[in-house]
Amino acid sequence: MTDTTALVADTICRTVELGVTITGAAIAEDRTWIDCRPVEADPTCPTCGRPGRLRDHVDRVLTDLPVVGHPTRLRIQLPRFTCIDDGCEVTIFRQRIEAVAAPKATTTRRCARWILQRLAIDKMSVSAVARALGLGWNTVNSLAVSLASEFVAGH
Numbered sequence: 695m696t697d698t699t700a701l702v703a704d705t706i707c708r709t710v711e712l713g714v715t716i717t718g719a720a721i722a723e724d725r726t727w728i729d730c731r732p733v734e735a736d737p738t739c740p741t742c743g744r745p746g747r748l749r750d751h752v753d754r755v756l757t758d759l760p761v762v763g764h765p766t767r768l769r770i771q772l773p774r775f776t777c778i779d780d781g782c783e784v785t786i787f788r789q790r791i792e793a794v795a796a797p798k799a800t801t802t803r804r805c806a807r808w809i810l811q812r813l814a815i816d817k818m819s820v821s822a823v824a825r826a827l828g829l830g831w832n833t834v835n836s837l838a839v840s841l842a843s844e845f846v847a848g849h
């Protein structure tokens with residue numbers, strides 16, 4: 695993508711606010727796949743805080759907000775690093791993208807917020823939310839339960 699195309703895509707999809715930039719997109723089975731990568735590489739080891747050495751890249755797929763009514767997946771190409779500190783318990787780690795998603799989450803933070811808003815404010819059904827996101831009923835239901843528990847617990 696040219697810089698201008700990427701800027702337009704990042705502005706429309708608001709990925710500009712998440713610290714990732716769009717590198718490509720595709721449609722497969724009614725899902726919109728958005729490829730992106732972090733704008734800045736951050737090699738900081740989450741355990742020891744020292745900078746690691748670039749090893750390779752891995753894809754992390756996250757359910758994101760529907761784009762123009764279609765279920766959407768972000769496919770983020772994340773750099774993976776080797777920790778250079780022999781005393782560190784971590785050997786390999788991938789870059790964290792805290793603004794996009796919690797470390798083990800399968801949906802983006804903004805999508806998690808969207809799910810709760812649709813259920814709590816718009817009184818949408820779990821089935822309707824699941825259909826909009828291209829997820830199963832059980833997945834959305836357990837996401838909603840865990841998000842609500844986190845909220846109640848004050849995290």
Ligand SMILES: [Zn+2]
Nearest residue numbers: 739742777782
């Ligand atoms: Zn380390």
